[in-house]
Amino acid sequence: MYNEVKVTDKIFHIGVNDRRKELFENLWPLPNGVSYNCYLVNDEKTALIDTIEMGTGGDFVGQIMSLLNGKTLDYLIINHMEPDHTGEIGNVVRSFPNVKIVGNNKTFKVLEAYFGIKDNLLEVKDGDSIELGEHKLSFTMTPWVHWPETMMTHDTDKGILFSGDAFGSFGTLDGGVFDDEVDFSFYEDDMLRYYSNIVGKYSNMVQKAFAKLAGLDIKIICPLHGPVWRTNPSKVIGLYDKWSKQEGEEGVVIIYASMYGNTARIADYIARQVAEEGIRNIRVYDVSKTHISYLIRDVWKYKGVILGSCAYNTCMFPLMEHLTSEFEHYGIKNKFLGIFGGYSWSGGGVRNLMAFAERIKWDLVSGSCDVEGKPNSEKTINTKAIAVNIAAKIKA
Numbered sequence: 413m414y415n416e417v418k419v420t421d422k423i424f425h426i427g428v429n430d431r432r433k434e435l436f437e438n439l440w441p442l443p444n445g446v447s448y449n450c451y452l453v454n455d456e457k458t459a460l461i462d463t464i465e466m467g468t469g470g471d472f473v474g475q476i477m478s479l480l481n482g483k484t485l486d487y488l489i490i491n492h493m494e495p496d497h498t499g500e501i502g503n504v505v506r507s508f509p510n511v512k513i514v515g516n517n518k519t520f521k522v523l524e525a526y527f528g529i530k531d532n533l534l535e536v537k538d539g540d541s542i543e544l545g546e547h548k549l550s551f552t553m554t555p556w557v558h559w560p561e562t563m564m565t566h567d568t569d570k571g572i573l574f575s576g577d578a579f580g581s582f583g584t585l586d587g588g589v590f591d592d593e594v595d596f597s598f599y600e601d602d603m604l605r606y607y608s609n610i611v612g613k614y615s616n617m618v619q620k621a622f623a624k625l626a627g628l629d630i631k632i633i634c635p636l637h638g639p640v641w642r643t644n645p646s647k648v649i650g651l652y653d654k655w656s657k658q659e660g661e662e663g664v665v666i667i668y669a670s671m672y673g674n675t676a677r678i679a680d681y682i683a684r685q686v687a688e689e690g691i692r693n694i695r696v697y698d699v700s701k702t703h704i705s706y707l708i709r710d711v712w713k714y715k716g717v718i719l720g721s722c723a724y725n726t727c728m729f730p731l732m733e734h735l736t737s738e739f740e741h742y743g744i745k746n747k748f749l750g751i752f753g754g755y756s757w758s759g760g761g762v763r764n765l766m767a768f769a770e771r772i773k774w775d776l777v778s779g780s781c782d783v784e785g786k787p788n789s790e791k792t793i794n795t796k797a798i799a800v801n802i803a804a805k806i807k808a
């Protein structure tokens with residue numbers, strides 16, 4: 413038994429919800445699960461656009477056969493080769509041995525590496541298209557959104573963009589599939605967590621993809637994860653545009669590493685001072701408690717970042733070291749940075765945070781403080797300057 417979800421008369425959404433997996437890519441927590449979407453065009457010719465992750469879809473091929481109602485599958489279009497979307501390729505090809513597999517030269521290299529498939533390939537380039545009858549599908553290469561082979565498929569008849577990972581989100585589709593059927597507030601934070609952690613590193617390529625897609629008629633966006641945007645696609649386009657330009661919002665994220673609570677106390681002290689400067693969006697996190705994906709999300713979201721680390725073996729605390737290295741790895745930019753920390757003997761937390769600041773070239777505000785032992789108002793006199801300076805820069 414399957415839901416028959418129509419995007420249009422001849423295009424079906426075939427999605428599965430994964431509520432079992434703990435970690436997406438064995439890395440990112442999924443408290444709200446994730447959906448794997450794919451799409452079937454049932455015109456004179458038929459095309460399946462992407463598949464789902466292996467083992468999540470029950471009788472995936474059976475569902476497709478039921479929708480095709482005796483017709484064969486003519487095309488399998490692969491917009492993206494990551495295994496969360498290609499797990500059923502083997503079953504599809506075994507069930508429809510004459511299916512033509514549509515992709516680009518990079519797609520086919522990965523396809524062969526994963527599946528050993530070398531036959532029945534139809535290589536497409538930018539602007540190529542296939543006719544299905546009423547529907548004509550054209551292809552746009554969008555490399556690195558999210559892998560090098562990534563492309564998007566555009567239905568020129570209905571103005572539908574099959575966008576791959578782009579415009580996707582964590583979070584299962586709990587009955588509602590379309591943007592007008594769901595409360596977007598359920599998805600928004602997880603959409604940014606998905607964007608910042610999965611796609612964000614390639615933000616400049618997202619901007620290049622936007623430039624290439626600019627001339628297309630886009631009325632509906634069908635991503636591989638999360639809701640289908642049929643009513644207000646400009647909303648998700650606007651969010652992706654803002655996020656990929658790394659235009660932060662007014663707010664400050666304070667992340668600290670603390671073994672015995674002293675650096676944590678300074679974090680709360682600074683948070684209050686930042687609030688007194690009129691900043692309303694303030695988030696304070698313990699790096700040892702909160703998963704890094706949430707920290708990256710909020711750092712992506714807000715303009716201000718204040719990092720605090722106790723010293724650990726004359727270095728930063730290891731999890732702060734990991735976090736800051738990820739900031740560099742992701743190429744996060746356009747941030748105002750404040751630094752604080754504490755130590756018991758020779759220090760190392762603040763010293764190494766300063767070295768990080770130099771490498772990443774965020775705008776370091778003056779007023780850092782490195783507290784020996786237990787903090788008190790005298791030792792933390794400089795935190796006021798951090799709060800005042802970062803708030804002033806954010807509001808400027």
Ligand code: FEO
Nearest residue numbers: 494496558577636
């Ligand atoms: Fe949803 Fe890059 O895979």
